Amino acid sequence: MNNTGKTFNEKDKRRNTALHVAVENNHQDVAMFLVGEDGSGSTSHSTNNFGKTPLCMAAETANLKLVKAMVDKTPSSTADTNSDLLETILRKMNSADLINSTDQGWMSPLTLAAYMDNFVAVRILLQEFLADKGDENQLLPIHVASKKGHCRVVEEFLNHCPDLRESRDHEGRNILHLAAMYGRVDVVRYIIGKRDLQVLSKQRDQSGNTPLHIAVQNCHPKIVKILSLFDAYERGNLNSLNDAGETALDLAEKTGKLTLMALNLANAPRSEEQTVSKETQDSVPKSLHNSDNPMFSKECVNTLLLVSTLVVGITFAQGFTVPGGYSDSGTPIFLQRCLFQIFLICNTVAMCGSITASIALMWAQTYDPSIIYATMRFTLPVLGVTLTMMSSSFLAGVALTVYHVSWLRIFVYAMGLSFTVFLVGLLAPLIDLPVSYETILTRAILFFCFDLLMFVSGYN
Template sequence: MSVPKYPGLLDEEESFETAQTMDPKLYRAIMKDDILEFVRAMECDRQHGPKVSCVQLGPQNKTVLHVATSYGSYEIVKLICKDLPDLVAEKNARGDTAFHIAARAGSSQLVTLLVNSDFAEGGLREKNEEGNSALHEALKYGHEEVARILINRNPVMPYSLNKEGKSLLYLAAGAGFLTIVRLLMDNPVGSYSTGAKHKNKSPVFAAILGHNIDIIKLLWEKDPSMFQLRNSKGKSPLHAAVCMGFTEGVKFLLDRQFEFAYRKDKQGFHPIHSAASKGLVDMIQMMLQHRPDARELLTAHGQNILHVAARSGKYKAVEYMLKRPEMEMLINEKDADGNTPLHLATIYAHPKLVGILARDKRVIPRLLNNNRQMALDIAEEQIEVGLVSFHKRLTCMALRSVDAPRAHKPTSRSTSFKLRDQPETESWRDKINTILLVATVVATVTFQAGFTVPGGNNNTHYDPGIATMLKKVKFQEFVICNTIAMHTSVIVAVTLLWAQLGDPSSMRLALKSAILLLGIALAMMSIAFLAGVYLVVSTLCWLAITVLLISSSFVFALVVLFVPLCFLGSSNRHIFRRLSYYPFCLVLYALRD
């Protein structure tokens, strides 16, 4: 038996079914709202039965009424509603009736035609595959006038939820339709205000998300019990208003029921903790004005608002709290793990925040957590464990720059390396090889630049071989910087050769020294390039200035990037540790952290 050239193709062809199609003339007539052509197309096949044409369906199971409504063909929709009213309740492949399509498009004219047809009531109640009625669609897409027409046509419409769990009242509140919300709340059928039916999708939360204070006031007036509901995360309406930064909503809720301020969500956060975690200073200030004792509230993990702000890295919120004398008691408070705000800022690597806290004289950096660690112990421990993020290096640098104490002596380098496994040692070797490669490239480039100087050499019999631009200041700058870069990179290469001997302590010391020297070599090479290019284009003023500005900015960026790599805060000398604070600030400014 022969094997098919394309296996499986025959099976697909056998199972293929021709899709439903609509007569092209009929479809084009509907698109153009050409009623005469539409009537001719509907009557053209009467020999096959009087209703063959009228039940023609498109690929998505659309009737002629679906298509006409989609294209806004008013005259044809009007004719169909009069002569073929049973099509009003027909559904397409998505479960949409003509009502759904017209309501989604926001066409009040088409909706009015449909609601006045004989089969309108059935179409109004139908739901599509998403569980939406036509009224759901109108509210979901923000068509207030259409929603009002649909409600007036059927004022006793029963309560309903779509498959997302959203009620008509939820959608109306979220859209900000005050009149519609009032109509739905006054509906005599369905108990729209019954709390149990809004458990997961409360209209109150919808109004808060939309910052609709008038609707919030109306909901409170009609049914205050709805404000006791919480969302799936256990958050109350006040939590939601605070997180949204909804000032009017927060003030309204605190004025009506202050108990909201003392309720926790599933995470164990009170509303003021939510404000602190997002750094919303205005929200914190407002809540403290209404409930001053809210500053004493603790999360489920025993953390105050300063803890939460420090953990989240919200330095503006922390700065605000540090400026408030009445919050001084929070500064050195410990959570369930014994961590102070400084500990948490260190653990979560927020260097700017660590710098702010560590330099505040009221902060006590020597406090121990439950692991008997001070903040610097945590920072150094994070650096010791292999690959470490840039922010963690800066965090450690911030603590060292203010002479933060440590509870434990640093692990000796030899012991530290003995504790590491072989893959970790190989990681250090890879770093050394990378730096060695860069240093070799720098040495090669600067060596060549030393013999191909800008402007070339004198070829006359007077001073043969001497540089033609020898007396230019920029040329002298080029030579000096290039010489420093070349010799520094050679020293880096030799230093790293010592590291290849395998001694763990020399490996770390060599790497630490090499990074600093390589930074100097790269900076000198960049300045040499700047001087050389500036020298050869100096006669064209605008170009020389442009080169100077561009190169200077990149040299500055180079310095900023190399500062934290060089561990400026790791010196044992007090003066160097203090001086390292300024490059630390420079790095933070460059990072906009």
């Protein structure tokens, strides 16, 4: 096999390989055989004394079948940068035929280049192709690039034809709508960062949805944060209603906690109808009546009840097996130590909180939607505080037992502080905080919690 590879790459006086000669003399069958036997695809890119490769020679003769066979064998890193080949094909073939040609997926060459993020090909093809020629769904190549998140390609389209920023698909969505729908953070940041493109954030599709509505509907909290914080400077965007009379915050209450938190950070408002409903609490959200809602299912209630019961048992046992033990008089040895007092207070709070949560969850066993809703809103924050206190009591107890070893005590302090901050960051969003955050400290904590949740959930 190695000998065959050497034979393929052997060159004559003109530095032509066997494939050069086959293509030059139009021996189609021989050329196809040589291409098929060349496992690495390197022979197709071997240059002769005139700087020509078999691939370029096949392109010059418009031998598309042979070109396709060679490109299929070409490593992607070589194919993506072969701009000379593309320019040769454009010179030798009829531009009108190319403009109207499509592949099996009904993609034009320019659309396919945008889809594959081939920036060089897009730049070359834009000289010949109409950038505003779409498919049957009015989907333009720039729309495809925006959907796929290819920021450089989108920028190239807009530099070549600035009017493309006003282009819409068959549902009236612009490029920012599409980037928000498919969670393309880089494209959204690029558009929002350009002053002449920021108007796209205000545009609506055929259903009256702004890009912020679309991001919320498709549960992309990172993009919701970017758009909502930008829109916070222009209240009109956050107040925008779609055709169903809903703001972005109204939609977020039906989707996910992170999107809701991102909008709360920007002080996004509800619609007047939803505000009245929220203030009067006339009814339980419709999602509670859905038996498929995992948050309010029987399994979820039972799981939380199990957790709270386990915490009761652990804290009860911890209250009598205190660190350091007891003196002969029956009092704890470390009773006067500050760390022991912290341990005792945290353990007591955890004990009382877990018992309270267990009793509340027993009421949820009735499976009445209103009671479950009220129980969950009460229980989740209580369990969050309980788990935080339990971990704090453990860390205080450990620090107390190693008190006389300085480096170990400092390590426990540092570990305990870091873990507590991390734990609070994860638990804080479970508490229903008001929409408006007035203090800088509160907003900073909530931004930290949001970014932490984004990181652990993998959205970054």
